[in-house]
Amino acid sequence: MIKRGPLMRGVGLAAVAAAALLFTAPANALKIKEVTSPKGITGWLIEDRTVPIFTLSFAFRGGSALDPQGKEGLADMVSSLLDEGAGDLSSKAFQSKLENNSIDMRFGSGTDNFRGSVRALVEHRDMAVDLLRLALTRPRFDAEPVERVRSQYLSSVRRRAERPGYTARRAWRRAVFKDHPYGREMSGTESSIKSITAADLKEFVAKRFARDVLVVAAVGDIDAAGLADIMDRVFADLPAQAAPARVPEAEIDGGGKVVVTQRDIPQSVAVFGHRGIKRKHPDFYVAAAINYVLGGGGLTSRLATEIREKRGLAYSVRTRLLTYRRAGLIAGRVATANSRIAESLALIRQQWAAIAKDGITAEELRDAKSYMTGSFFTRLNSTRRVARLLLSIQLQELGIDYISKRNRMIEAITLEDVRRVAGTLFRPEDLTISVVGRPEGVPAKP
Amino acid sequence: MFTAMLAALAAAGPLSPDAGAAVFNPKTFTLENGLKVVVIENHRMPVVRQALYYRVGSADDPRGKSGLAHYLEHLMFKGTRTTKPNEFSKIVARHGGRDNAFTSPDATGYHQTVAKDRLELIMRMEADRMANLVVDPMEAGPELQVVMEERRSRVDNRPSAQLDEQLAAALFVNYPYRIPVIGWQHELDTLTLADAMAFYRKYYVPNNAILVITGDVTLDEVKPLAEKYYGPIPRGPEVVRRANMAEPPPRVARRITLRSNRVREPRWGRDYLAPSRGQGKHREADALEVLDIILGTGATSRLYRALVIEKKLALSIGSVYDADLLGPTAFSFYGRPRRGVTVAQLEAAVEAEIAKLLKHGVSDAEVAAAKKRLLAGAVFARDSLRRGSGAIGTALTSGQTIADVENWPDKIKAVTAAQILAAAREVFREERSVTGLLLPEKKAERGAGARRGGGK
Numbered sequence: 038m039i040k041r042g043p044l045m046r047g048v049g050l051a052a053v054a055a056a057a058l059l060f061t062a063p064a065n066a067l068k069i070k071e072v073t074s075p076k077g078i079t080g081w082l083i084e085d086r087t088v089p090i091f092t093l094s095f096a097f098r099g100g101s102a103l104d105p106q107g108k109e110g111l112a113d114m115v116s117s118l119l120d121e122g123a124g125d126l127s128s129k130a131f132q133s134k135l136e137n138n139s140i141d142m143r144f145g146s147g148t149d150n151f152r153g154s155v156r157a158l159v160e161h162r163d164m165a166v167d168l169l170r171l172a173l174t175r176p177r178f179d180a181e182p183v184e185r186v187r188s189q190y191l192s193s194v195r196r197r198a199e200r201p202g203y204t205a206r207r208a209w210r211r212a213v214f215k216d217h218p219y220g221r222e223m224s225g226t227e228s229s230i231k232s233i234t235a236a237d238l239k240e241f242v243a244k245r246f247a248r249d250v251l252v253v254a255a256v257g258d259i260d261a262a263g264l265a266d267i268m269d270r271v272f273a274d275l276p277a278q279a280a281p282a283r284v285p286e287a288e289i290d291g292g293g294k295v296v297v298t299q300r301d302i303p304q305s306v307a308v309f310g311h312r313g314i315k316r317k318h319p320d321f322y323v324a325a326a327i328n329y330v331l332g333g334g335g336l337t338s339r340l341a342t343e344i345r346e347k348r349g350l351a352y353s354v355r356t357r358l359l360t361y362r363r364a365g366l367i368a369g370r371v372a373t374a375n376s377r378i379a380e381s382l383a384l385i386r387q388q389w390a391a392i393a394k395d396g397i398t399a400e401e402l403r404d405a406k407s408y409m410t411g412s413f414f415t416r417l418n419s420t421r422r423v424a425r426l427l428l429s430i431q432l433q434e435l436g437i438d439y440i441s442k443r444n445r446m447i448e449a450i451t452l453e454d455v456r457r458v459a460g461t462l463f464r465p466e467d468l469t470i471s472v473v474g475r476p477e478g479v480p481a482k483p
Numbered sequence: 484m485f486t487a488m489l490a491a492l493a494a495a496g497p498l499s500p501d502a503g504a505a506v507f508n509p510k511t512f513t514l515e516n517g518l519k520v521v522v523i524e525n526h527r528m529p530v531v532r533q534a535l536y537y538r539v540g541s542a543d544d545p546r547g548k549s550g551l552a553h554y555l556e557h558l559m560f561k562g563t564r565t566t567k568p569n570e571f572s573k574i575v576a577r578h579g580g581r582d583n584a585f586t587s588p589d590a591t592g593y594h595q596t597v598a599k600d601r602l603e604l605i606m607r608m609e610a611d612r613m614a615n616l617v618v619d620p621m622e623a624g625p626e627l628q629v630v631m632e633e634r635r636s637r638v639d640n641r642p643s644a645q646l647d648e649q650l651a652a653a654l655f656v657n658y659p660y661r662i663p664v665i666g667w668q669h670e671l672d673t674l675t676l677a678d679a680m681a682f683y684r685k686y687y688v689p690n691n692a693i694l695v696i697t698g699d700v701t702l703d704e705v706k707p708l709a710e711k712y713y714g715p716i717p718r719g720p721e722v723v724r725r726a727n728m729a730e731p732p733p734r735v736a737r738r739i740t741l742r743s744n745r746v747r748e749p750r751w752g753r754d755y756l757a758p759s760r761g762q763g764k765h766r767e768a769d770a771l772e773v774l775d776i777i778l779g780t781g782a783t784s785r786l787y788r789a790l791v792i793e794k795k796l797a798l799s800i801g802s803v804y805d806a807d808l809l810g811p812t813a814f815s816f817y818g819r820p821r822r823g824v825t826v827a828q829l830e831a832a833v834e835a836e837i838a839k840l841l842k843h844g845v846s847d848a849e850v851a852a853a854k855k856r857l858l859a860g861a862v863f864a865r866d867s868l869r870r871g872s873g874a875i876g877t878a879l880t881s882g883q884t885i886a887d888v889e890n891w892p893d894k895i896k897a898v899t900a901a902q903i904l905a906a907a908r909e910v911f912r913e914e915r916s917v918t919g920l921l922l923p924e925k926k927a928e929r930g931a932g933a934r935r936g937g938g939k
Contacts, residue, residue: 085527087525087526087527088862088866089862090862090863090866128792129783129788129792132781132782132783133783136781136782136783136856137783137852137855137856139855139856139859139860139863141863156863158859158862181792185791185792185795188798188821188822189798189799191822192748192798192819192821192822195747195748196747196748198747199642199745199746199747199748200641201640300745301744301745302639302640302745303635303639303640304632304635304636304639304640306640334576335572335576336560336569336572337569337572337573337576342569345625345629346568346569346622346625346626347625348625348628349624349625349626349627349628349629349631349632350628350632351629351632352629352630352632352633352636353636372632372635372636372640373632374631374632374635404573404576404577407577407578407579408576408577408579410579411578411579411580411598412576412579412580412581414528414530414579414598415530415579415580415581415596415597415598416581417528418527418528418530418596418868418869419866419868420866421866
């Protein structure tokens, strides 16, 4: 296929910042209503009648990290098969109903949560609701779609291995998480994908889709009564409780390792990082502000300035806070020609050390705050985005008043906070680095 | 492009099948210096987006200087007479906004999204760099290195992207779409700041640009700001784009194969040289957009049903058709065979589907369903702020008018099965095609490849 799409400048700003309100006006646009249905299911709603569509998003707590050992990829495969036949509808019948009525139904498994969403024109609401109920309560897992999806997954396992960025991230996760489920290949391996049976898929649905782990959000042309009706129709027949399951707290390796994977490519790709901070930690925003200055802030960050702007060593270098339920990390990625990757890595260590020693400046803190408080709002430009936000606030248990509280918490950050957190959080000697390519001057360090 | 056209409907009123074609209801005016300004109102949130499109892209790169349009895009962030390098993005971020830019074969675009009361700030800054770009040579050198690292990331590290680059060069015998947007490495090596500044002076003039403001704003608010900041910039010489550039009549089917020890899963693709809206082939383009849905878009399309589900030959299969280009375009097929199936078998099955299409055409029911999907997508597109300006920008930089965008739903509704068959017979001809194969290295070569690599 000829690809002549545009080249984006690809800044990729930090994904860590959550909702913020720049001014008072947006508060009206983001007025969250908590809705409880007659059958006792609760969901959050923002009405918005700009366009005659609605988005319903939901999640079940518990994601791919719960896949049994040897069955990695199970949650992912379920997510690909729920809309491939359910109830009396074959795969073809189900897909035809979705496509002919332009109902956009998606499922996906993340590390900690299994998510889904449906977006449709209001005129197709009933059909969308019926199809979603069928998908969640009576998926068929017929042999044809199961084998088809299995072959697609096996192919994607092999194709992933072609990508240096993927290989670097895999090796890095193995090094930092070791035997913890987060260190496993959660999207599956050839052998785990081959071992998954229809019985496994059905068991997953029976054990994991339940009301006690359910979180719901809706945005768009829909009111409270409408959401209550949808929730009862889709979710009320699910079991009250999910099977007990718990991912243990992750112990993150003290680090300092350098893992080199040899690959015949002109540019080395490196993933680096160490232990970070969890989402509900009181210093989370302090860490987020420091991360913005170090490598989260697109082209304006210290790393981008030193590595990209001053020396032309990379097109993209960035860091982010990874916040899982059972682990917090700070990690980043850079790609530089084999002959100069050592220089990029040295600069990263140098900048890491500078932050640990001196924190950030008053001006940098001010800029980080104004970006963090102001930017998020401009991202909330579709019902799907807003629904995703409402879901995240609930999954992370930040409270329904979170949107109004968040800015004050960010504004309250002081340089003193920054120094305290930077000194303990950033430890250049602990950086675990994974490099894929033919890196020159980067010896492996076990 | 199909998706771009969906986006074109982003600001449309409620979809009513019989209504006249009010797609965007954009309001426009033109400044005395020739800058065309388009305003699309969307009052959902107090946010505005500014997008400035220049009618110049990689297909306008001077001969021997591929990558220049894209390099200039990078340099546009390196300061003006009154702002320092990278200050543009820093200021936008400090005001809680986001900014970015892109280069495509036909256009170069710069855009920012901010709270509505910061609109004046970003209009002032964007106008400033249209007129007053000043790049320190000490900044230009490292930025060229950045572009080269970008090329390594996007192309040199990825066999599939290398094949795509070769496919474009094979499909377009003469038209400059054969040049990669990022540029050929040996030509990137020779680019200079002087090249970029000459390109800037020639193309970055108000009469060669389109300003699109979308969001919580009205024309009455935009007009004085546009006059104040963009108005004083002098008109430049008129830009004549790609005069007399066209593909010669295609003569031979072409076939290219890339083998690499980094490829684990084979990929098959077929491109047919196809007409675009920029060439004035509106009727054919409308028909081919409907055909693209019927043939290769989604799990109920003909190809997916036949090759993936029924014959179990493919893991994936589909088609892509992008009509919104100034020059010639492609109607493309792509797919991956299942294990145990050869790319030749996959190819034969796609060809059988194409033969069936050319013999029997499409049914009225298929046409009606495809149109319904295309038109429903329009309502979803209105859900996002960003897609409106993109669609207007694409249309106005690819030889189309706002009226073309506005009339799109009516034109799609008017497409007939007979028109689709006629367009397909015109396009799906062997001599218009390039077939591209991405394959793993042969076993015998794999050992040699490993030794070569190991010796580095």
